[in-house]
Amino acid sequence: MASLGETAISPEILTARRMAWLRFRSNPVALLGAFMVLSVVFCALFAPFIAPYPEDAGNMIDFATRHSAPSAEHWAGTDKVGRDILSRVIFGFQVSLLLVVGVLGLAVPVGAALGLAAGYFGGWTEFLITGFTNVMLAIPPLVMALAVGSVLSQTLVNAMFAIALLWWTWHARLVYRVAKSVAAEDFVEAARLAGASHMHILLREILPNCVAVISVKTTLDAAFVILFGATLSFLGLGVRPPTPDLGSMVADGRQFLPEMWWGVLFPALGIFYATLAFNLLGDGLRDMFDVEV
Amino acid sequence: MALLDICDLNVAFTSYGQRTHVLRDVSLKIGEGQRVALIGETGSGKSVTSKAVLNTLPRNAAVEGGEMFWRGRDLLQTPDRQREALKGIEMSVVMQDPLSSFNPVFTIGRHLGDVLFWADRRSGKRRGRAERRAHIYDVLRKVQLADPERVFASYPAELSGGMRQRVLIALALMNRPAMLIADEPGTALDVTTQDEILRLLNDLVAQEGLSLLMITHNLGVVRMTADYVYVMCKGEIVEHGPLRRIFEDPQTDYCRELIEAIPPLYGARVRNQPVSTEAPLVKLEGVSKTFTRRHFLRPSEQVHAVRNVSLEIPRGEILGLAGESGSGKTTVARMVMGMMGASEGRISVDGVALADQRDGRIDRRLAQIVYQNPGTSLNPKRTVAQTLEVPLRFASNEPKARGRRIEELLERVDLPPHFAARFPHELSGGQKQRVAIARALAAEPRLIVLDEPTSALDMSVQKRVIALLEELRSELGLTYLFISHDLSLMRNFCSHIAIMLRGEIVERGTPAEVFEDQQHPYTRALISAVPVITDEEEARKPKVTQQERQKFLVSSAA
Numbered sequence: 001m002a003s004l005g006e007t008a009i010s011p012e013i014l015t016a017r018r019m020a021w022l023r024f025r026s027n028p029v030a031l032l033g034a035f036m037v038l039s040v041v042f043c044a045l046f047a048p049f050i051a052p053y054p055e056d057a058g059n060m061i062d063f064a065t066r067h068s069a070p071s072a073e074h075w076a077g078t079d080k081v082g083r084d085i086l087s088r089v090i091f092g093f094q095v096s097l098l099l100v101v102g103v104l105g106l107a108v109p110v111g112a113a114l115g116l117a118a119g120y121f122g123g124w125t126e127f128l129i130t131g132f133t134n135v136m137l138a139i140p141p142l143v144m145a146l147a148v149g150s151v152l153s154q155t156l157v158n159a160m161f162a163i164a165l166l167w168w169t170w171h172a173r174l175v176y177r178v179a180k181s182v183a184a185e186d187f188v189e190a191a192r193l194a195g196a197s198h199m200h201i202l203l204r205e206i207l208p209n210c211v212a213v214i215s216v217k218t219t220l221d222a223a224f225v226i227l228f229g230a231t232l233s234f235l236g237l238g239v240r241p242p243t244p245d246l247g248s249m250v251a252d253g254r255q256f257l258p259e260m261w262w263g264v265l266f267p268a269l270g271i272f273y274a275t276l277a278f279n280l281l282g283d284g285l286r287d288m289f290d291v292e293v
Numbered sequence: 294m295a296l297l298d299i300c301d302l303n304v305a306f307t308s309y310g311q312r313t314h315v316l317r318d319v320s321l322k323i324g325e326g327q328r329v330a331l332i333g334e335t336g337s338g339k340s341v342t343s344k345a346v347l348n349t350l351p352r353n354a355a356v357e358g359g360e361m362f363w364r365g366r367d368l369l370q371t372p373d374r375q376r377e378a379l380k381g382i383e384m385s386v387v388m389q390d391p392l393s394s395f396n397p398v399f400t401i402g403r404h405l406g407d408v409l410f411w412a413d414r415r416s417g418k419r420r421g422r423a424e425r426r427a428h429i430y431d432v433l434r435k436v437q438l439a440d441p442e443r444v445f446a447s448y449p450a451e452l453s454g455g456m457r458q459r460v461l462i463a464l465a466l467m468n469r470p471a472m473l474i475a476d477e478p479g480t481a482l483d484v485t486t487q488d489e490i491l492r493l494l495n496d497l498v499a500q501e502g503l504s505l506l507m508i509t510h511n512l513g514v515v516r517m518t519a520d521y522v523y524v525m526c527k528g529e530i531v532e533h534g535p536l537r538r539i540f541e542d543p544q545t546d547y548c549r550e551l552i553e554a555i556p557p558l559y560g561a562r563v564r565n566q567p568v569s570t571e572a573p574l575v576k577l578e579g580v581s582k583t584f585t586r587r588h589f590l591r592p593s594e595q596v597h598a599v600r601n602v603s604l605e606i607p608r609g610e611i612l613g614l615a616g617e618s619g620s621g622k623t624t625v626a627r628m629v630m631g632m633m634g635a636s637e638g639r640i641s642v643d644g645v646a647l648a649d650q651r652d653g654r655i656d657r658r659l660a661q662i663v664y665q666n667p668g669t670s671l672n673p674k675r676t677v678a679q680t681l682e683v684p685l686r687f688a689s690n691e692p693k694a695r696g697r698r699i700e701e702l703l704e705r706v707d708l709p710p711h712f713a714a715r716f717p718h719e720l721s722g723g724q725k726q727r728v729a730i731a732r733a734l735a736a737e738p739r740l741i742v743l744d745e746p747t748s749a750l751d752m753s754v755q756k757r758v759i760a761l762l763e764e765l766r767s768e769l770g771l772t773y774l775f776i777s778h779d780l781s782l783m784r785n786f787c788s789h790i791a792i793m794l795r796g797e798i799v800e801r802g803t804p805a806e807v808f809e810d811q812q813h814p815y816t817r818a819l820i821s822a823v824p825v826i827t828d829e830e831e832a833r834k835p836k837v838t839q840q841e842r843q844k845f846l847v848s849s850a851a
Binding site for chain 2: 019022023026185186187189190191193194195196197200204205208209211
């Protein structure tokens with residue numbers, strides 16, 4: 001009987017999940033990205049133990065060593081009040097990652113929920129949500145953030161809100177597009193005919209098919225959030241001193257250019273490293289899941 | 294000397310460190326002017342063989358052994374550039390999917406012109422633009438495209454499927470190749486169009502003295518277009534011989550099963566399904582459906598998908614709704630399912646009009662559907678158990694009883710219980726379709742709409758799925774509405790059939806009546822276009838003149 005077509009698929013045939021992992025593993029750039037992201041997270045989590053001068057993260061002033069060039073004691077030199085720049089960069093990752101978690105933690109669920117609803121329900125829901133998303137997309141994010149930052153007090157939380165307020169739109173758009181095509185599949189109609197509720201269809205049938213796209217987009221977004229957060233603090237709208245923050249360190253160091261170049265270079269390299277890390281990982285995940293974002 | 298001679302060809306694919314042996318010692322010979330068919334089921338290695346000949350194997354494939362001679366010259370020892378030069382000049386290929394073979398932003402003329410230009414460059418011929426154009430017109434005329442100027446200037450989307458397939462054949466013939474490789478030509482087309490294409494291919498092969506390598510899974514097509522047959526199974530040639538010998542006296546079990554799996558159109562093997570005498574379960578009275586296509590700045594357009602259809606489906610019946618693409622058969626099914634309202638007329642179930650029911654939606658305990666493509670009707674991210682659980686949960690079954698019921702359902706469709714934990718990609722096509730049937734059964738419906746449930750499956754798998762459906766019907770007292778374009782299958786599986794043409798039912802009756810004595814010329818044209826595998830069937834098919842055939846060709850409408 002089983003000699004023709006309908007033979008069981010043998011276990012050595014690759015499952016989609018295993019395929020994806022093999023794709024990821026055989027991609028050196030993706031592995032590099034994953035390693036870099038892990039190193040950033042590790043630095044942020046264990047900053048007090050890694051940083052050579054952990055006390056410099058706070059309101060330390062040591063005029064004796066101010067503006068010293070990179071040396072054996074201070075690998076990345078010191079800033080205008082004598083704090084070790086390397087230590088502050090390592091601590092700076094904490095702020096960057098908090099910002100990423102905060103912004104994406106707010107923006108991704110909101111965007112995904114709106115996108116799912118618009119893609120699945122169609123009609124007026126679709127019209128209103130996509131319309132609103134388009135309006136929000138027309139607001140320049142920097143201007144919005146500046147406005148929020150100047151109205152509310154300058155805290156990390158407010159900066160987060162300011163960014164998240166506009167960030168969800170990209171996720172809404174992306175999830176909308178995927179959800180709309182998934183919603184047209186036969187299995188969604190079959191579930192509806194089987195009597196499934198809208199909630200069931202949205203969360204159990206459609207959402208799992210959007211997870212790959214959402215995770216790739218979120219990883220790539222992390223890089224942009226870090227960059228955007230640094231821009232805001234460079235402009236003076238980010239965290240308040242003395243909390244170490246990469247963007248404000250660049251802004252501070254700028255006054256002493258070009259003689260004290262290390263004050264700008266090393267924080268900027270920190271931003272560069274973290275951004276590149278998430279970008280490489282995101283690209284790797286994109287190849288692994290084989291999706292477009 | 295044979296034109297193409299393949300000896301013990303071995304090909305393996307490597308993906309992520311895993312090696313799969315896809316061709317094992319394949320030997321095949323095609324003589325000058327010979328028509329050879331390569332048949333086998335999905336994944337048997339037919340297409341890989343043709344790709345190996347054309348040197349278009351994917352990067353991760355490697356020829357691991359064997360020899361391939363083209364006019365006595367070993368292709369595997371020939372540098373890639375010279376093999377490239379053979380393509381399109383010595384051997385040409387006609388692809389399966391006529392739409393995706395074209396770039397939608399270029400005209401047909403541009404496609405053909407480019408191919409000709411590069412072929413000329415390679416062979417060192419010098420021809421002017423006008424000369425090339427004249428040559429293209431000639432070739433288009435040869436594939437019976439009556440108006441070459443118009444076709445030349447058209448974009449691919451402006452042509453019908455049949456016309457595009459003709460253009461693809463023209464493309465292959467452009468440089469008078471010695472051999473044509475046809476990979477499932479016409480499979481994506483309607484039966485009547487497919488019939489036209491096969492006739493055309495046959496004529497061309499005869500006129501131009503071409504050799505033909507026909508790759509197909511459809512044995513009826515093989516009978517029409519080949520003299521010698523190779524049968525492939527799991528990367529090996531299991532049997533080969535002249536057409537008649539293979540069809541009448543197959544030596545291997547595989548080949549025998551392949552031939553027996555084909556539902557006969559006429560003859561002793563035909564089965565008649567018992568006709569139901571019970572009261573109608575579903576009744577359609579003068580049902581029409583009109584879609585309105587709205588245009589910007591132009592008056593909107595009315596499309597009549599279904600016109601004045603009246604039908605009765607008695608309990609326990611298998612009503613077959615036959616017709617080609619765009620005939621409105623799926624629209625009828627959707628209205629019966631209550632997924633779509635009728636514009637006019639009345640649909641009633643058990644004497645209660647659908648429109649009177651809550652939001653016009655049919656009770657899911659009444660009707661369920663099995664879709665054509667099991668690949669898209671099962672959610673790739675959900676296991677079999679999760680899929681089957683949905684109808685059970687919403688039918689408010691106790692959670693404990695659900696697990697048992699899932700096992701029961703799997704047993705009903707002849708799948709082992711441990712399949713409950715599998716994801717769709719871990720199942721074969723036939724197994725997926727079984728799960729889809731189990732899902733439909735889970736809601737305990739009385740009517741199941743079968744929307745071409747086997748057209749994506751291999752013949753042998755189709756045979757078993759159909760047997761399962763017959764068994765379920767007799768055991769559970771189900772009623773089926775079976776939508777299909779496969780007339781030979783319907784002949785054996787349906788207790789009544791109705792033929793649809795452009796939204797109307799043109800003929801109905803029991804299969805025995807309809808197949809013996811057709812009332813409508815369209816039915817005749819349709820039946821005569823079905824590729825069959827025996828001379829007896831061929832002789833008993835209704836005879837249709839060229840004119841009658843042309844009249845109902847979907848493709849000639851474009």
